[in-house]
Amino acid sequence: MIKFTAAILISSLLLVGCSNSDKPNSTAEIVSQPTFDLTVARKEIEEANRNFMDFLSKGDSVGLANCYSDDAKFMGPNSPEIEGRKNIQTVVAGIINSGATKLDLKIKDLWGTEALLAEEGQLTLSTKEGKQVDKGKYIVLWKKEDGKWKLFRDCFNSDLPAPMSK
Amino acid sequence: MIKFTAAILISSLLLVGCSNSDKPNSTAEIVSQPTFDLTVARKEIEEANRNFMDFLSKGDSVGLANCYSDDAKFMGPNSPEIEGRKNIQTVVAGIINSGATKLDLKIKDLWGTEALLAEEGQLTLSTKEGKQVDKGKYIVLWKKEDGKWKLFRDCFNSDLPAPMSK
Numbered sequence: 333m334i335k336f337t338a339a340i341l342i343s344s345l346l347l348v349g350c351s352n353s354d355k356p357n358s359t360a361e362i363v364s365q366p367t368f369d370l371t372v373a374r375k376e377i378e379e380a381n382r383n384f385m386d387f388l389s390k391g392d393s394v395g396l397a398n399c400y401s402d403d404a405k406f407m408g409p410n411s412p413e414i415e416g417r418k419n420i421q422t423v424v425a426g427i428i429n430s431g432a433t434k435l436d437l438k439i440k441d442l443w444g445t446e447a448l449l450a451e452e453g454q455l456t457l458s459t460k461e462g463k464q465v466d467k468g469k470y471i472v473l474w475k476k477e478d479g480k481w482k483l484f485r486d487c488f489n490s491d492l493p494a495p496m497s498k
Numbered sequence: 499m500i501k502f503t504a505a506i507l508i509s510s511l512l513l514v515g516c517s518n519s520d521k522p523n524s525t526a527e528i529v530s531q532p533t534f535d536l537t538v539a540r541k542e543i544e545e546a547n548r549n550f551m552d553f554l555s556k557g558d559s560v561g562l563a564n565c566y567s568d569d570a571k572f573m574g575p576n577s578p579e580i581e582g583r584k585n586i587q588t589v590v591a592g593i594i595n596s597g598a599t600k601l602d603l604k605i606k607d608l609w610g611t612e613a614l615l616a617e618e619g620q621l622t623l624s625t626k627e628g629k630q631v632d633k634g635k636y637i638v639l640w641k642k643e644d645g646k647w648k649l650f651r652d653c654f655n656s657d658l659p660a661p662m663s664k
Contacts, residue, residue: 405618407635409575409655443614443639450616450639452571452651469573471637471653473609473616485618487637489575489655 368446373481374439377451377474380481381437388435389460391428397421401475401482409489432465434458449474449481455488467491534612539647540605543617543640546647547603554601555626557594563587567641567648575655598631600624615640615647621654633657 380399387395397417400406406414406423414423427433434457441452450473457466470488474481546565553561563583566572572580572589580589593599600623607618616639623632636654640647 407637407655410658410660412657413635444616445611448609448616450610450614450637450651452639469579469653471573471616471639471651473618473637485616485637487635487653487655489573489653491578492576494576494660 370442370444373444373449374442376481377439377442377449380474380483381439381453384483385435385437388424388428388433391433393421393425393428396424396428399483400486401477401484404483405485407485407487430465431459432457433460434462444474447475448484536608536610539610539615540608542647543605543608543615546640546649547605547619550649551601551603554590554594554599557599559587559591559594562590562594565649566652567643567650570649571651573651573653596631597625598623599626600628610640613641614650 384396384399387393387399397420400417400420402417404415404417404420406420408414408423414420436456436458438454439451440454443450450471453470453472455466455468455470456464457468458464468488468490470486472483472487473485475484476482550562550565553559553565563586566583566586568583570581570583570586572586574580574589580586602622602624604620605617606620609616616637619636619638621632621634621636622630623634624630634654634656636652638649638653639651641650642648
């Protein structure tokens with residue numbers, strides 16, 4: 333009987349002991365080891381892109397710059413990379429001043445983990461009146477800063493032919 | 499005494515039971531759950547980049563195209579994306595024919611996991627005679643195909659100003 337009870341006890345404890353690797357048993361573990369769900373991340377990136385488009389349409393360069401991480405790189409075409417949120421704010425203010433404030437961003441694919449997401453997407457940029465200024469594609473690397481996804485590397489280019497010298 | 503023995507037995511079994519989650523106990527598990535080392539991955543990407551540069555300098559469009567995954571996207575500037583290794587071969591053959599075969603690729607940073615790597619890098623492209631044709635930056639997403647890292651998304655652009663219409 334003692335043997336039998338011990339066997340049950342051992343089995344139960346083994347189950348309890350090993351379930352630790354699957355289920356966090358404290359708040360601290362939940363915080364440090366969240367389950368990563370790419371479907372949820374996709375919705376979060378869709379929302380981040382929506383905010384980005386909204387800030388541009390409102391001409392809010394501070395809001396736009398805050399979509400980037402503090403150590404972000406804006407890797408646009410025909411210009412060296414622009415590093416850091418503060419410098420990026422100057423660039424986006426320039427885009428706003430050019431009148432191209434209607435941006436459409438569309439996720440084509442998304443990969444990665446909680447540490448870093450890679451987004452492939454397509455963009456169209458137009459004036460407020462709807463005149464298309466650019467159409468292109470991008471890879472954006474996203475990382476979390478203060479719990480929110482921020483653009484960390486923003487590399488894009490145009491699908492349109494380069495202007496030709498006459 | 500029985501209680502004491504049972505307690506030791508329980509402790510030992512708990513240790514054995516739970517060690518399974520940390521240490522793979524079969525070759526199959528070692529194969530399916532390798533430890534990912536980003537330093538090793540960086541050396542592998544450096545080698546992959548070296549091969550890429552070598553194929554270009556030799557004018558080997560087949561070798562170059564094989565650096566890309568079967569489902570890769572070549573996301574170059576001023577052109578829509580080119581999808582698939584076969585189509586990419588046509589593009590790289592065009593670059594070879596243009597005479598720009600001296601490429602220098604330099605990793606600036608690398609992130610990711612065994613499933614997907616994201617590389618930030620800089621490039622210079624010159625003719626065989628050393629005349630610089632382009633200087634730019636890129637984000638390349640790498641994935642393994644048949645155990646080798648292949649370019650999966652190749653998004654780049656130029657640091658140089660766009661040619662101006664006169």
